Amino acid sequence: xxxxxxxxxxxxxxxxxxxxxxxxxxxxxxxxxxxxxxxxxxxxxxxxxxxxxxxxxxxxxxxxxxxxxxxxxxxxxxxxxxxxxx
Numbered sequence: 001x002x003x004x005x006x007x008x009x010x011x012x013x014x015x016x017x018x019x020x021x022x023x024x025x026x027x028x029x030x031x032x033x034x035x036x037x038x039x040x041x042x043x044x045x046x047x048x049x050x051x052x053x054x055x056x057x058x059x060x061x062x063x064x065x066x067x068x069x070x071x072x073x074x075x076x077x078x079x080x081x082x083x084x085x086x
Contacts, residue, residue, distance in 0.1 A: 017042070024038075027041050027042065071083075
């Protein structure tokens with residue numbers, strides 16, 4: 001089974017993010033003003049970005065195309081398991 005949207009191991013990730021100095025400085029300032037952390041500021045921004053995308057009909061159409069193509073690559077048993085968990 002290929003790793004993808006359905007992979008439970010992809011549910012949580014820790015990774016490094018390279019930011020240019022100006023962006024990192026700006027995020028640090030926002031975090032300080034909000035009495036937060038840069039991680040929380042970035043997480044909140046990513047969450048808002050994803051929510052906006054989910055509400056965008058064109059994005060949802062393109063996502064469905066990818067989802068359908070991924071689903072088609074699995075065996076019938078794998079598809080049944082994936083769709084049962086969705």
